[in-house]
Amino acid sequence: MLSVHAVPGAFSVGECNEIIAAISRAPTDEAMLVGRNTDHNMRIAELVWIDEVDGMGWVMDRLIELVRQANRDHFEFDLTAFEESPQVAIYKATDAGHFVWHSDIGGGPKSGKRKLTLVLQLSPPEDYEGGTLEVMPGAQVLQASRAQGCVSVFPSFTLHQVTPVRSGVRHSLTVWAHGPAFR
Ligand SMILES: O=C(O)CCC(=O)C(=O)O
Numbered sequence: 681m682l683s684v685h686a687v688p689g690a691f692s693v694g695e696c697n698e699i700i701a702a703i704s705r706a707p708t709d710e711a712m713l714v715g716r717n718t719d720h721n722m723r724i725a726e727l728v729w730i731d732e733v734d735g736m737g738w739v740m741d742r743l744i745e746l747v748r749q750a751n752r753d754h755f756e757f758d759l760t761a762f763e764e765s766p767q768v769a770i771y772k773a774t775d776a777g778h779f780v781w782h783s784d785i786g787g788g789p790k791s792g793k794r795k796l797t798l799v800l801q802l803s804p805p806e807d808y809e810g811g812t813l814e815v816m817p818g819a820q821v822l823q824a825s826r827a828q829g830c831v832s833v834f835p836s837f838t839l840h841q842v843t844p845v846r847s848g849v850r851h852s853l854t855v856w857a858h859g860p861a862f863r
C-alpha cells in the first residue's frame with residue numbers, strides 16, 4: 681500500500697486563487713480539533729467550511745474525482761461517503777499557526793469513520809515560511825509538496841502535522857472520505 685499519494689497540479693494556480701478569494705469573503709471559525717477540543721497547543725488556525733461558501737460545488741466535484749482515482753489506483757479502501765464538508769484552514773504567522781502531530785480518526789460518529797485524508801496546497805509556496813505538512817507513514821517523516829495546487833492523499837490513521845508558520849499566511853483545504861471500520 682502506498683503511504684502518501686501526491687497529485688501535482690490537481691488544481692490550477694487560477695483555481696486555487698479563486699478558492700482563496702471565495703473563502704476570504706466568508707466568516708471564519710477558530711479551528712476545533714477532532715472531539716471538539718480547543719486546546720491551543722494542538723492547533724491554531726481559522727477554518728472555513730466549503731459547503732457554506734456559494735459557488736464551490738465544482739471544488740467538491742473535483743475532490744470526489746481525485747479521491748476516487750487515488751483510492752482506485754493506490755489504496756483500495758472500502759469508501760462509502762463524504763460525510764463532512766471540506767474545510768479550508770488559514771494558518772497565520774502572526775498567530776504562530778500550526779497543527780501538532782495527530783491522526784484524523786476521532787471518536788465522533790463522522791470523524792470515527794474517516795478513512796482517507798486529502799490535503800490541497802492552496803497558497804503559493806512563496807507566500808509563507810514554515811507551515812510544512814509532514815506525514816509519518818512509518819519510521820520516516822515525509823514532507824508534502826508545497827506546490828500550489830498539489831494534492832496529497834493518505835490514510836486518515838497516518839500521523840501528520842503542520843509545522844508553525846514563521847512568516848506570511850498558508851491556506852490549505854482538507855477533505856475526508858468515510859467508510860466502514862477497517863477490518
Ligand atoms: O493543513 C494541512 O496541511 C493539514 C490539515 C489537517 O491535518 C487536518 O485538517 O486534519
Ligand SMILES: [Fe+2]
Pocket residue numbers: 782783784797840
Ligand atoms: Fe489532519
